[in-house]
Amino acid sequence: MLPLEVLNRAAAEMTNYNGSGMSVLEMSHRSKVYDEIITSAEALLRRIMGIPENYHVLFLQGGASTQFAMIPMNLLKNKADYVLTGHFSKKAYEEAMKYGEISIAGSSESENFARIPRQNELKINDDADYLYICANNTIFGTAWDYIPETKAPVVADMSSNICSAPIDVSKYGLIYAGAQKNMAPAGLTIVIVRDDMLTKPMDFTPTMLNYNIHVKNKSMYNTPPTYPIYIMKLVLEWIESIGGLEGMQKINLKKSAMLYDYLDSSNLFKPAAAKDSRSIMNVTFRTGNEELDAKFIKEATANGFSNLKGHRVVGGMRASIYNAMPVEGVEALVDFMAKFEKENA
Ligand SMILES: Cc1ncc(COP(=O)(O)O)c(C=O)c1O
Numbered sequence: 001m002l003p004l005e006v007l008n009r010a011a012a013e014m015t016n017y018n019g020s021g022m023s024v025l026e027m028s029h030r031s032k033v034y035d036e037i038i039t040s041a042e043a044l045l046r047r048i049m050g051i052p053e054n055y056h057v058l059f060l061q062g063g064a065s066t067q068f069a070m071i072p073m074n075l076l077k078n079k080a081d082y083v084l085t086g087h088f089s090k091k092a093y094e095e096a097m098k099y100g101e102i103s104i105a106g107s108s109e110s111e112n113f114a115r116i117p118r119q120n121e122l123k124i125n126d127d128a129d130y131l132y133i134c135a136n137n138t139i140f141g142t143a144w145d146y147i148p149e150t151k152a153p154v155v156a157d158m159s160s161n162i163c164s165a166p167i168d169v170s171k172y173g174l175i176y177a178g179a180q181k182n183m184a185p186a187g188l189t190i191v192i193v194r195d196d197m198l199t200k201p202m203d204f205t206p207t208m209l210n211y212n213i214h215v216k217n218k219s220m221y222n223t224p225p226t227y228p229i230y231i232m233k234l235v236l237e238w239i240e241s242i243g244g245l246e247g248m249q250k251i252n253l254k255k256s257a258m259l260y261d262y263l264d265s266s267n268l269f270k271p272a273a274a275k276d277s278r279s280i281m282n283v284t285f286r287t288g289n290e291e292l293d294a295k296f297i298k299e300a301t302a303n304g305f306s307n308l309k310g311h312r313v314v315g316g317m318r319a320s321i322y323n324a325m326p327v328e329g330v331e332a333l334v335d336f337m338a339k340f341e342k343e344n345a
Contacts, residue, residue: 001324002185006234024230029223038224041233048236048244051169051192058191058211059219059229064088064159064178066209067189068095071132071155071174072102074201074211081105081128081152085144086113086137087313088157096132099202105131105148112314113140115274119148126151130173130197136161138181139311141284141318142277147171153197161281162190163239164323165249173197179228181281182323183235188228239323248323255321255330256280262334268292268341272316286316293317296340305333 017024020033027034042057051057060066068091072080079100082093084107096102105124106117124131131150136143138160147154153173162177169175174197179188193211201210213221239248260278263271263285272284287293293316297309310316321330 001322002231003235003238003324006231006238006324009234010231025227027226029220029226034226037230037233038219038226041229041236044233044236044240045190048163048239049167049169049192054195055169056191056193056195056198056211056215058193058214059224060189060191060214061187061225063186063189064157064176065091067157067176067191068092069099070209070211071130071176072096072099072202073205073209075130075155075174075197076100076202077129077199079103079125079128081125081131081150083107083117083122083131083133083148084109084113085116085134085142086140087311088138088159089132089134092132092134092157103128113137113142114272115277116142116144119146122148124148124150124152128152130155133157136164136279136281138282138320139318140314141273141279141282143279143281145276153194160322161279163236163245163248164252164281166245179232181320184228184232186228187225188232190232235324251327252280252321252323255325255327256283258327258330258334259283259319259321262337266337266341268344269317269337272310272314281320281322283319283321284310284314284316285319286310290315292344295344296337299340300333300336303336305336 015023045057076099080096081103082089083105084090084093093102103125106122108115108117131148131152132155133144134157143161155174156172158175159178160181163182169192173194175192177190179190180186198211207213260271263269268287269285270288272286297317300308308317308319310318319333
Protein backbone atom coordinates (compact mmCIF):
# COMPACT_ATOMS: atom_id res chain seq x y z
CA MET A 1 0.00 0.00 0.00
CA LEU A 2 0.94 3.62 -0.42
CA PRO A 3 -0.68 6.29 1.76
CA LEU A 4 -3.82 7.66 0.10
CA GLU A 5 -2.58 11.22 0.72
CA VAL A 6 0.52 10.42 -1.32
CA LEU A 7 -1.45 8.94 -4.21
CA ASN A 8 -3.79 11.94 -4.25
CA ARG A 9 -0.87 14.38 -4.23
CA ALA A 10 0.87 12.48 -7.05
CA ALA A 11 -2.39 12.48 -9.01
CA ALA A 12 -2.80 16.24 -8.53
CA GLU A 13 0.79 16.84 -9.67
CA MET A 14 0.68 14.27 -12.46
CA THR A 15 0.48 16.53 -15.51
CA ASN A 16 2.15 19.67 -14.17
CA TYR A 17 4.63 19.30 -11.35
CA ASN A 18 5.05 22.46 -9.30
CA GLY A 19 4.39 24.77 -12.25
CA SER A 20 7.11 23.14 -14.37
CA GLY A 21 4.62 22.44 -17.18
CA MET A 22 5.46 18.75 -17.20
CA SER A 23 5.00 15.51 -15.29
CA VAL A 24 7.77 14.07 -13.12
CA LEU A 25 7.36 11.05 -15.43
CA GLU A 26 8.64 13.16 -18.30
CA MET A 27 11.52 15.00 -16.68
CA SER A 28 15.19 14.68 -17.47
CA HIS A 29 16.98 13.33 -14.43
CA ARG A 30 19.57 16.05 -14.99
CA SER A 31 17.09 18.94 -15.05
CA LYS A 32 17.13 21.55 -12.31
CA VAL A 33 13.60 20.75 -11.24
CA TYR A 34 14.38 17.04 -10.88
CA ASP A 35 17.63 17.76 -9.07
CA GLU A 36 15.60 19.50 -6.41
CA ILE A 37 13.39 16.39 -6.04
CA ILE A 38 16.24 13.90 -5.61
CA THR A 39 18.24 16.25 -3.36
CA SER A 40 15.31 16.84 -1.04
CA ALA A 41 14.40 13.11 -1.07
CA GLU A 42 17.89 12.29 0.20
CA ALA A 43 17.83 15.09 2.79
CA LEU A 44 14.46 13.87 4.08
CA LEU A 45 15.64 10.26 4.33
CA ARG A 46 18.77 11.39 6.19
CA ARG A 47 16.73 13.47 8.60
CA ILE A 48 14.01 10.87 9.23
CA MET A 49 16.40 7.92 9.68
CA GLY A 50 19.11 9.96 11.41
CA ILE A 51 21.73 8.89 8.87
CA PRO A 52 25.18 10.12 9.99
CA GLU A 53 27.37 12.24 7.69
CA ASN A 54 29.87 9.44 7.09
CA TYR A 55 27.20 7.33 5.34
CA HIS A 56 26.33 7.53 1.65
CA VAL A 57 22.75 7.20 0.45
CA LEU A 58 22.35 5.58 -2.96
CA PHE A 59 19.28 5.33 -5.17
CA LEU A 60 19.77 2.23 -7.30
CA GLN A 61 17.82 -0.23 -9.46
CA GLY A 62 17.79 -4.00 -9.80
CA GLY A 63 15.70 -4.65 -6.70
CA ALA A 64 16.92 -5.97 -3.40
CA SER A 65 18.00 -9.14 -5.21
CA THR A 66 20.80 -7.32 -7.05
CA GLN A 67 22.25 -6.45 -3.63
CA PHE A 68 22.70 -10.18 -2.98
CA ALA A 69 25.58 -9.98 -5.50
CA MET A 70 26.66 -6.37 -5.08
CA ILE A 71 27.38 -6.83 -1.38
CA PRO A 72 29.99 -9.59 -1.76
CA MET A 73 31.46 -8.10 -4.95
CA ASN A 74 32.10 -4.83 -3.13
CA LEU A 75 32.68 -5.82 0.50
CA LEU A 76 34.10 -9.32 0.50
CA LYS A 77 37.88 -9.55 0.83
CA ASN A 78 38.44 -12.82 2.73
CA LYS A 79 35.31 -14.18 4.35
CA ALA A 80 31.84 -13.25 5.50
CA ASP A 81 29.20 -14.56 7.94
CA TYR A 82 25.53 -15.03 7.00
CA VAL A 83 22.63 -15.77 9.32
CA LEU A 84 19.89 -17.74 7.60
CA THR A 85 16.48 -16.64 8.86
CA GLY A 86 14.35 -17.11 5.78
CA HIS A 87 13.91 -17.27 2.03
CA PHE A 88 15.74 -14.05 1.18
CA SER A 89 18.73 -14.43 3.50
CA LYS A 90 19.20 -17.90 2.04
CA LYS A 91 19.12 -16.49 -1.47
CA ALA A 92 21.66 -13.84 -0.46
CA TYR A 93 23.88 -16.53 1.05
CA GLU A 94 23.69 -18.73 -2.06
CA GLU A 95 24.60 -15.75 -4.24
CA ALA A 96 27.52 -14.73 -2.00
CA MET A 97 28.91 -18.29 -2.12
CA LYS A 98 29.82 -17.61 -5.76
CA TYR A 99 32.33 -14.99 -4.67
CA GLY A 100 34.26 -16.31 -1.69
CA GLU A 101 34.38 -18.00 1.68
CA ILE A 102 31.01 -17.70 3.37
CA SER A 103 30.07 -19.21 6.75
CA ILE A 104 26.63 -19.77 8.18
CA ALA A 105 26.79 -17.99 11.54
CA GLY A 106 23.34 -19.22 12.50
CA SER A 107 20.21 -20.69 10.99
CA SER A 108 16.64 -21.48 11.96
CA GLU A 109 15.97 -23.46 8.80
CA SER A 110 15.40 -26.72 10.72
CA GLU A 111 12.48 -24.97 12.47
CA ASN A 112 11.07 -23.70 9.16
CA PHE A 113 12.44 -20.26 9.99
CA ALA A 114 9.83 -19.67 12.69
CA ARG A 115 12.27 -17.72 14.88
CA ILE A 116 15.42 -15.60 14.93
CA PRO A 117 18.48 -17.31 16.49
CA ARG A 118 19.61 -15.71 19.76
CA GLN A 119 23.07 -14.19 20.16
CA ASN A 120 24.36 -17.20 22.16
CA GLU A 121 23.49 -19.51 19.25
CA LEU A 122 25.52 -17.55 16.70
CA LYS A 123 28.96 -18.72 15.63
CA ILE A 124 30.54 -15.42 14.79
CA ASN A 125 33.85 -14.81 13.06
CA ASP A 126 34.97 -11.48 14.46
CA ASP A 127 37.47 -11.19 11.62
CA ALA A 128 34.81 -11.58 8.91
CA ASP A 129 34.51 -8.72 6.43
CA TYR A 130 30.86 -8.43 7.41
CA LEU A 131 27.98 -10.24 9.12
CA TYR A 132 24.85 -10.43 6.98
CA ILE A 133 21.31 -10.48 8.36
CA CYS A 134 17.81 -10.01 6.97
CA ALA A 135 16.19 -7.67 9.50
CA ASN A 136 12.59 -8.64 8.70
CA ASN A 137 11.68 -11.94 7.10
CA THR A 138 8.74 -11.07 4.90
CA ILE A 139 7.53 -14.60 4.19
CA PHE A 140 7.92 -16.06 7.69
CA GLY A 141 6.80 -13.02 9.68
CA THR A 142 9.86 -12.84 11.90
CA ALA A 143 12.15 -9.91 12.71
CA TRP A 144 15.39 -9.38 14.61
CA ASP A 145 14.76 -7.67 17.95
CA TYR A 146 18.48 -7.14 18.50
CA ILE A 147 21.57 -6.28 16.47
CA PRO A 148 24.03 -9.19 16.68
CA GLU A 149 27.22 -8.41 18.54
CA THR A 150 30.28 -8.84 16.38
CA LYS A 151 33.46 -6.94 15.60
CA ALA A 152 32.58 -7.25 11.91
CA PRO A 153 30.32 -4.60 10.32
CA VAL A 154 26.67 -5.68 10.15
CA VAL A 155 25.00 -5.66 6.73
CA ALA A 156 21.21 -5.71 6.87
CA ASP A 157 18.44 -6.28 4.35
CA MET A 158 15.62 -4.00 5.52
CA SER A 159 13.44 -4.39 2.43
CA SER A 160 10.31 -5.19 4.41
CA ASN A 161 10.79 -3.01 7.49
CA ILE A 162 12.72 0.09 6.48
CA CYS A 163 11.22 3.22 8.08
CA SER A 164 8.80 1.18 10.18
CA ALA A 165 10.51 2.24 13.43
CA PRO A 166 13.59 4.23 14.52
CA ILE A 167 16.94 2.45 14.17
CA ASP A 168 20.51 3.39 15.04
CA VAL A 169 22.09 3.55 11.58
CA SER A 170 25.56 3.92 13.12
CA LYS A 171 25.35 0.29 14.31
CA TYR A 172 25.42 -0.93 10.70
CA GLY A 173 28.04 -0.99 7.98
CA LEU A 174 25.45 -1.18 5.22
CA ILE A 175 21.66 -1.14 5.12
CA TYR A 176 19.68 -1.76 1.97
CA ALA A 177 16.07 -2.08 0.98
CA GLY A 178 13.97 -2.69 -2.08
CA ALA A 179 11.73 0.35 -1.61
CA GLN A 180 8.48 -1.20 -2.83
CA LYS A 181 7.07 -2.24 0.53
CA ASN A 182 7.30 0.79 2.78
CA MET A 183 8.54 3.71 0.72
CA ALA A 184 7.79 3.79 -2.97
CA PRO A 185 6.57 1.82 -5.99
CA ALA A 186 8.78 -0.96 -7.36
CA GLY A 187 11.97 -0.01 -9.19
CA LEU A 188 13.98 1.73 -6.47
CA THR A 189 16.56 0.19 -4.13
CA ILE A 190 17.99 2.26 -1.29
CA VAL A 191 21.54 1.58 -0.10
CA ILE A 192 22.93 3.32 2.99
CA VAL A 193 26.63 2.54 3.33
CA ARG A 194 29.34 3.73 5.72
CA ASP A 195 32.17 5.42 3.89
CA ASP A 196 34.96 3.17 5.22
CA MET A 197 33.15 0.05 3.90
CA LEU A 198 33.94 1.14 0.36
CA THR A 199 37.32 -0.05 -0.75
CA LYS A 200 38.24 -1.74 -4.02
CA PRO A 201 35.58 -4.12 -5.33
CA MET A 202 36.45 -7.42 -7.00
CA ASP A 203 38.23 -6.89 -10.32
CA PHE A 204 35.43 -8.29 -12.46
CA THR A 205 32.70 -6.17 -10.81
CA PRO A 206 30.55 -4.58 -13.54
CA THR A 207 30.58 -0.78 -13.44
CA MET A 208 26.87 -0.69 -12.64
CA LEU A 209 27.42 -2.97 -9.62
CA ASN A 210 30.24 -0.90 -8.15
CA TYR A 211 29.11 1.18 -5.15
CA ASN A 212 32.04 3.58 -5.63
CA ILE A 213 30.77 4.54 -9.08
CA HIS A 214 27.32 5.37 -7.71
CA VAL A 215 28.78 7.30 -4.78
CA LYS A 216 31.04 9.30 -7.07
CA ASN A 217 28.17 10.09 -9.42
CA LYS A 218 25.58 10.79 -6.66
CA SER A 219 23.29 8.02 -7.99
CA MET A 220 23.40 9.65 -11.44
CA TYR A 221 25.90 7.43 -13.21
CA ASN A 222 22.97 6.46 -15.39
CA THR A 223 19.29 7.35 -15.27
CA PRO A 224 18.00 6.62 -11.76
CA PRO A 225 14.40 5.46 -11.13
CA THR A 226 13.09 9.01 -11.20
CA TYR A 227 9.40 8.49 -10.46
CA PRO A 228 9.85 6.05 -7.52
CA ILE A 229 12.32 8.53 -5.97
CA TYR A 230 9.69 11.28 -6.28
CA ILE A 231 7.04 9.06 -4.65
CA MET A 232 9.51 8.15 -1.91
CA LYS A 233 9.92 11.85 -1.19
CA LEU A 234 6.13 12.20 -0.81
CA VAL A 235 6.01 9.11 1.44
CA LEU A 236 8.78 10.51 3.63
CA GLU A 237 6.91 13.83 3.92
CA TRP A 238 3.87 11.80 5.02
CA ILE A 239 5.98 9.95 7.62
CA GLU A 240 7.33 13.24 8.91
CA SER A 241 3.79 14.63 9.17
CA ILE A 242 2.75 11.79 11.49
CA GLY A 243 5.71 12.22 13.84
CA GLY A 244 8.63 10.64 11.98
CA LEU A 245 9.77 7.11 12.76
CA GLU A 246 8.71 7.36 16.42
CA GLY A 247 5.19 8.17 15.27
CA MET A 248 5.33 5.44 12.64
CA GLN A 249 6.51 2.88 15.19
CA LYS A 250 3.68 3.75 17.58
CA ILE A 251 1.11 3.08 14.87
CA ASN A 252 2.87 -0.10 13.70
CA LEU A 253 3.07 -1.46 17.27
CA LYS A 254 -0.60 -0.73 17.78
CA LYS A 255 -1.58 -2.50 14.53
CA SER A 256 0.58 -5.57 15.10
CA ALA A 257 -0.46 -5.86 18.79
CA MET A 258 -4.12 -5.89 17.74
CA LEU A 259 -3.46 -8.89 15.51
CA TYR A 260 -1.10 -10.76 17.86
CA ASP A 261 -3.36 -10.20 20.89
CA TYR A 262 -6.26 -11.65 18.97
CA LEU A 263 -4.16 -14.58 17.68
CA ASP A 264 -2.88 -15.35 21.20
CA SER A 265 -6.44 -15.56 22.49
CA SER A 266 -7.97 -17.33 19.49
CA ASN A 267 -8.97 -21.00 19.64
CA LEU A 268 -8.95 -21.27 15.85
CA PHE A 269 -6.00 -19.25 14.52
CA LYS A 270 -2.43 -19.75 15.70
CA PRO A 271 0.49 -17.36 15.15
CA ALA A 272 3.29 -18.96 13.10
CA ALA A 273 6.29 -16.99 14.41
CA ALA A 274 7.86 -17.52 17.84
CA LYS A 275 6.87 -14.85 20.37
CA ASP A 276 10.36 -13.33 20.71
CA SER A 277 10.78 -13.08 16.94
CA ARG A 278 7.53 -11.51 15.75
CA SER A 279 7.49 -9.03 12.91
CA ILE A 280 5.41 -5.87 13.19
CA MET A 281 5.11 -5.78 9.37
CA ASN A 282 4.15 -9.34 8.37
CA VAL A 283 1.89 -11.30 10.68
CA THR A 284 1.77 -15.00 9.81
CA PHE A 285 -0.86 -17.38 11.15
CA ARG A 286 -2.77 -20.55 10.36
CA THR A 287 -5.64 -22.69 11.61
CA GLY A 288 -3.71 -25.96 11.35
CA ASN A 289 -6.24 -27.23 8.82
CA GLU A 290 -5.43 -26.48 5.19
CA GLU A 291 -9.05 -26.68 4.05
CA LEU A 292 -10.10 -24.20 6.69
CA ASP A 293 -7.20 -21.89 5.74
CA ALA A 294 -8.39 -21.99 2.12
CA LYS A 295 -11.98 -21.26 3.20
CA PHE A 296 -10.79 -18.32 5.31
CA ILE A 297 -8.74 -16.85 2.45
CA LYS A 298 -11.65 -17.23 0.02
CA GLU A 299 -14.14 -15.56 2.33
CA ALA A 300 -11.66 -12.84 3.33
CA THR A 301 -10.99 -12.04 -0.34
CA ALA A 302 -14.74 -11.86 -1.02
CA ASN A 303 -14.98 -9.36 1.86
CA GLY A 304 -12.29 -7.08 0.47
CA PHE A 305 -9.18 -8.32 2.32
CA SER A 306 -6.48 -8.80 -0.32
CA ASN A 307 -3.24 -10.78 -0.36
CA LEU A 308 -3.84 -12.79 2.80
CA LYS A 309 -2.60 -16.10 1.40
CA GLY A 310 0.72 -17.11 2.96
CA HIS A 311 3.74 -17.91 0.81
CA ARG A 312 3.69 -21.52 -0.39
CA VAL A 313 6.70 -22.49 1.76
CA VAL A 314 4.87 -21.54 4.99
CA GLY A 315 1.24 -22.01 3.95
CA GLY A 316 -1.51 -20.52 6.07
CA MET A 317 -2.05 -16.79 6.05
CA ARG A 318 0.03 -13.63 6.15
CA ALA A 319 -1.26 -10.15 6.86
CA SER A 320 1.24 -7.64 5.52
CA ILE A 321 0.55 -4.48 7.47
CA TYR A 322 3.17 -2.12 6.09
CA ASN A 323 3.39 1.55 7.09
CA ALA A 324 0.56 2.73 4.85
CA MET A 325 -2.01 0.20 6.14
CA PRO A 326 -4.32 2.23 8.34
CA VAL A 327 -5.27 1.07 11.86
CA GLU A 328 -8.86 0.72 10.61
CA GLY A 329 -7.70 -1.90 8.09
CA VAL A 330 -6.31 -4.08 10.88
CA GLU A 331 -9.38 -3.49 13.06
CA ALA A 332 -11.59 -4.66 10.21
CA LEU A 333 -9.43 -7.76 9.70
CA VAL A 334 -9.51 -8.72 13.38
CA ASP A 335 -13.32 -8.29 13.41
CA PHE A 336 -13.58 -10.45 10.32
CA MET A 337 -11.35 -13.15 11.84
CA ALA A 338 -13.40 -13.19 15.05
CA LYS A 339 -16.59 -13.57 13.03
CA PHE A 340 -15.05 -16.39 11.00
CA GLU A 341 -13.90 -18.09 14.19
CA LYS A 342 -17.41 -17.98 15.65
CA GLU A 343 -18.95 -19.37 12.48
CA ASN A 344 -16.39 -22.16 12.22
CA ALA A 345 -15.96 -23.10 15.87
C1 LIG B 1 13.36 -9.09 2.83
C2 LIG B 1 13.40 -9.13 1.34
N1 LIG B 1 14.59 -9.15 0.71
C3 LIG B 1 14.68 -9.21 -0.62
C4 LIG B 1 13.55 -9.23 -1.42
C5 LIG B 1 13.69 -9.28 -2.90
O1 LIG B 1 13.32 -8.02 -3.38
P1 LIG B 1 13.31 -7.63 -4.92
O2 LIG B 1 12.07 -8.23 -5.49
O3 LIG B 1 13.28 -6.13 -4.89
O4 LIG B 1 14.55 -8.17 -5.55
C6 LIG B 1 12.28 -9.21 -0.82
C7 LIG B 1 11.08 -9.27 -1.63
O5 LIG B 1 9.97 -9.45 -1.17
C8 LIG B 1 12.21 -9.17 0.59
O6 LIG B 1 11.03 -9.16 1.22
